[in-house]
Amino acid sequence: MNPLSHFDEAGRAQMVDVGEKPVTARRARASGRVRMEPETLRLIRDRRLAKGDVLEVARLAGGMAAKRTAELIPLCHPVPLDTVEVRFGFADDRAVTIEAEARATARTGVEMEALTAAAAAALTVYDMCKAADRAMTIEWIRLEEKSGGKSGPFTRR
Numbered sequence: 001m002n003p004l005s006h007f008d009e010a011g012r013a014q015m016v017d018v019g020e021k022p023v024t025a026r027r028a029r030a031s032g033r034v035r036m037e038p039e040t041l042r043l044i045r046d047r048r049l050a051k052g053d054v055l056e057v058a059r060l061a062g063g064m065a066a067k068r069t070a071e072l073i074p075l076c077h078p079v080p081l082d083t084v085e086v087r088f089g090f091a092d093d094r095a096v097t098i099e100a101e102a103r104a105t106a107r108t109g110v111e112m113e114a115l116t117a118a119a120a121a122a123l124t125v126y127d128m129c130k131a132a133d134r135a136m137t138i139e140w141i142r143l144e145e146k147s148g149g150k151s152g153p154f155t156r157r
Contacts, residue, residue, distance in 0.1 A: 006075050015075045018107040026079075026148035029101045030114035032141040034125045038093045040133040044125075045090070051128045055088045055096070058124040062086035062100050065120030066113040073116070077108050084113065086121050098122055099144075109149050115141060 005016045044054045051057070063084045070078040082103045089097040100117035102110040122138045129136060145155040 061124040062117035062121035
């Protein structure tokens with residue numbers, strides 16, 4: 001059996017058949033961060049960028065992107081999301097942290113939706129701040145945990 005479920009025995013790409021899987025509660029949480037100059041972070045925190053409230057726009061972008069994951073990532077199933085939450089924090093004086101959580105009651109997981117939300121939020125922070133700081137770095141877009149489904153829970157150590 002091929003351990004890569006998105007390929008058939010001949011190596012051709014295929015969408016995984018989830019038709020026989022049970023509908024269960026699915027949850028995934030992903031994270032990332034945007035590293036920048038301290039002055040850029042102060043502009044974000046003080047809401048002094050000309051484009052507006054960076055984190056509120058990034059929150060909207062994350063949620064919107066999660067809903068369109070199947071359009072962006074080949075072979076992803078469209079998942080009717082119950083909710084998407086995008087939260088921000090400040091790791092230090094040089095980084096905005098992003099946490100995105102997606103939940104659904106479905107036949108397939110929502111890891112890609114959570115990851116897409118985190119990535120889109122990070123890209124939006126970059127886009128809104130690039131006039132102030134072109135050297136920003138998007139880092140560590142990764143799955144932190146997931147639950148539901150046949151493969152069981154996962155939690156990053």
